[in-house]
Amino acid sequence: MNNKKKFVILGAGPSGLTLAHALLDAGYTCDDILVIEKQDLAGGLCRSEVVDGAPLDIGGGHFLDVKHKNVLDFLFRFMPREEWNLHDRVSKIRIRGMEVDHPLEANLWQFPSEVQADYLESIAQAGSVRGEAMPKSFAEWVKWKLGDIIAQEYMLPYNRKIWSMDPDALGTYWLYKLPNVSFRETLLSCLEGKPMGALPAHGTFLYPKQFGYGEVWRRMGEALGDSLVTNCTVDNIDLSTRTVNGRWQAETIISTIPWTLWSGYCDLPKDILTAIASLKNAPIDVDYYPETLDSKAHWTYQPDESIAHHRLLLRSNFAPGAKGYWTEANATRSLPTDGVRFHNEFAYPINTLGKPGKVEKILAWGQNNGIIGLGRWGRWEHMNSDIAVAEALQMAKELTSKEVL
Numbered sequence: 001m002n003n004k005k006k007f008v009i010l011g012a013g014p015s016g017l018t019l020a021h022a023l024l025d026a027g028y029t030c031d032d033i034l035v036i037e038k039q040d041l042a043g044g045l046c047r048s049e050v051v052d053g054a055p056l057d058i059g060g061g062h063f064l065d066v067k068h069k070n071v072l073d074f075l076f077r078f079m080p081r082e083e084w085n086l087h088d089r090v091s092k093i094r095i096r097g098m099e100v101d102h103p104l105e106a107n108l109w110q111f112p113s114e115v116q117a118d119y120l121e122s123i124a125q126a127g128s129v130r131g132e133a134m135p136k137s138f139a140e141w142v143k144w145k146l147g148d149i150i151a152q153e154y155m156l157p158y159n160r161k162i163w164s165m166d167p168d169a170l171g172t173y174w175l176y177k178l179p180n181v182s183f184r185e186t187l188l189s190c191l192e193g194k195p196m197g198a199l200p201a202h203g204t205f206l207y208p209k210q211f212g213y214g215e216v217w218r219r220m221g222e223a224l225g226d227s228l229v230t231n232c233t234v235d236n237i238d239l240s241t242r243t244v245n246g247r248w249q250a251e252t253i254i255s256t257i258p259w260t261l262w263s264g265y266c267d268l269p270k271d272i273l274t275a276i277a278s279l280k281n282a283p284i285d286v287d288y289y290p291e292t293l294d295s296k297a298h299w300t301y302q303p304d305e306s307i308a309h310h311r312l313l314l315r316s317n318f319a320p321g322a323k324g325y326w327t328e329a330n331a332t333r334s335l336p337t338d339g340v341r342f343h344n345e346f347a348y349p350i351n352t353l354g355k356p357g358k359v360e361k362i363l364a365w366g367q368n369n370g371i372i373g374l375g376r377w378g379r380w381e382h383m384n385s386d387i388a389v390a391e392a393l394q395m396a397k398e399l400t401s402k403e404v405l
Contacts, residue, residue: 003249004249005031005033005250006032007023007028007034007250007253007399008036008242008252009034009036009254009256010036010244010253010257011035011044011377012035012037012039012042012044012217013044013217013375013376014043014217014385014392015378015388016044017224018074018393020033021224022393024227026397030224030225034227035221035227036234036244037228037231037232039231040231042217042220042221043214043217043218045059045346045347045376046059046062046214046385047214047217047218048211049212051340052288052324052340053321053322054315054322055208055211055212055315055319056288056315057213057214057286057326058342058344059284059286059344059347060328061311061313062384063205063206063213063298064205064213064386065202065205065384066086066205066206068390074389078220079216079219085206085208086205087205087206088204089205090297091297091298092299092301093154093303094303095153095303096111103179103181103197104150105123105150105186106179106185106186106197109189109193109194118149119147119149120187122147123146126143126147126148127143129183132144134172136171137167137171138159139168141175155303157303158301161305161310161330162282162311162330163282163330163350164330165282165352169353170351170352170353171353171354173356174382179198180198181196181197185197202384207318209320212319213385234261235265236265236266237253237262237265237266238266239266242369242371250370251370252371253372254371254373254378254395255372255373255377256377256378258279258281258380259276259373260276269365272361275358275361276358276362278358279355280349281345281347282349283345283346284347285334285344286328286342287309287326287339287341288326288341291324292314293312295314295317297314298314299311299312299313300312300314308327309329310328310330313325313327313328346377349377349380349381359379363379374391375388375391
């Protein structure tokens with residue numbers, strides 16, 4: 001194997017796998033590219049394992065959104081469309097002893113009239129309705145946008161659970177990802193008895209007919225042949241030569257792994273170490289339970305803080321032939337179990353106040369040293385796999401435009 005590479009990609013999750021294949025499509029050879037993965041299987045957080053006779057997605061619930069045609073066309077090369085089932089999303093919120101469709105503010109009409117009135121009165125007094133300026137912290141934004149009742153009963157406890165962090169420490173720069181339902185749309189939905197406003201991501205999604213979501217990424221890894229090295233931990237990186245583990249020298253390193261690991265690989269400038277130390281992540285435990293619940297939901301959100309998990313996924317409703325369900329809980333809240341558990345130390349980047357500036361600083365330093373951050377951890381941004389693929393395809397175009405092959 002040639003140890004001098006044009007690109008060494010750290011991490012074989014959706015971002016790393018997509019970039020490698022897109023670079024090959026652009027005319028680079030297998031000798032030009034190396035993907036290094038510490039696990040024995042490609043896929044990152046999207047890996048699957050067979051548990052109790054059916055696939056289980058060990059990094060939590062992952063589904064393929066159908067919004068991006070270029071992403072679908074790319075992935076269908078490895079797992080054709082006929083191997084996927086199409087689903088209309090059914091997601092619920094467990095609140096006030098009921099299961100109500102998500103997002104809550106678009107589905108208040110499903111509550112009894114008196115409860116609807118309580119919520120509507122609260123939203124009518126919210127700062128966004130009264131024309132007040134948008135606050136900078138997430139906790140204050142929730143009250144400003146949705147009123148005190150939804151904030152206290154749903155949004156604040158749910159976010160305390162998933163992040164194990166005070167919502168006052170979260171910023172608002174990421175809220176474009178959330179469904180945006182106006183007070184007028186909420187009111188009309190109650191009057192007409194149907195949801196209105198923008199619906200959440202994965203309104204329609206694909207999931208494999210016979211496999212877990214990890215299958216498409218496994219195939220992508222397999223197709224890379226010797227350009228993918230698994231069971232390989234990054235031990236050190238020589239920044240002066242961009243040499244990984246004293247073995248593979250790269251013209252460019254693409255990092256899809258958490259920046260917080262880099263301090264163990266090389267000596268970093270003090271200001272970059274400080275920026276990296278400010279980045280926070282949520283570790284998640286995925287626990288499997290064999291009981292099949294009586295619900296048509298694909299998943300439910302659980303804001304009750306007396307219950308450890310924040311989300312429950314009913315795999316029998318999207319994985320044919322499967323039984324049981326799994327839960328996702330911040331690992332700091334998980335209860336001891338004798339059952340099946342998968343721990344994900346790096347599951348979700350946390351959108352803390354001031355994070356964008358810190359990430360920008362790290363990425364600029366990387367760019368100056370021939371290192372590019374890509375994907376959920378390279379950008380330290382919570383992105384679904386379809387977005388990770390789209391960004392990696394775009395990155396491949398940018399990299400290939402810089403030189404003539």
